Amino acid sequence: MGRILAIDYGTKRTGIAVTDEMQIIASGLTTVETKELITFLKKYIATENVERFVVGLPKQMDNTASDSEVYIQKFLDQLTKSIPDIPVVRIDERFTSKMAFQTMIDSGLKKKQRQNKALIDEISATLILQSYLASNF
Template sequence: MGRIVALDFGMKRTGMAHTDEMQLIASGLTTVATPELIPFLVDYLKTETVDVLVVGEPKQMDNSASESEELIQAFLKKLKAACPDLNVARQDERFTSKLAVQSMVASGMKKKKRQDKALVDEISAVLILQAYLDRKPFI
């Protein structure tokens, strides 16, 4: 069984999270500058087996697509060309950034550390991955 990797895609940087090989525990992986994301994923796939790549799906409150969805679609097209065999799933990412900051506050993290946007993006990716795991049926 391979890992599941999740992305909190952003214009400047993308937070990443992954599971263990048993696909039970979601944990932060890193934050990557978005222009370097596809080469990073290609290298990652050389060393790790990935069953699914979960990409956050930004939606408005009325369930319509967010403005950033256009950028994500362009990324997914490039990703498909670079990694044609990679399975991609989408997961609603509404409120993940807000929940990430709340979890940082709840854990007692200092204000200076909470202002680290790369860390917020990574934690957001963990929340996206956990939401995907919560809705994924166990076999």
């Protein structure tokens, strides 16, 4: 079994989370500047066995695509051209940023630490991955 890598895509920063090889535990990996994302993913898959990518699907409350979906589609085109052998799965990411922020509060992080947007992106990617794992068991 290979790892599953989740991507919380943003126009400036992108949160990354991965599973263990057994696909049981989702852990935050890092946050990457979006302009370096494809390069980062290529380096990562060169050293780790990645079975699939899970990319957040941002939706409005009425179930329509959010404005950021345009940017994500461009990224997905680039991803599938750059790394064609790894399938991409989309999963609803509504409320992940709010849940990530609440997770930071619940874990006792100080206000200064909660203002770290990169950490919010990484936690959001982890929540996307946990949601994917839960939906497949």
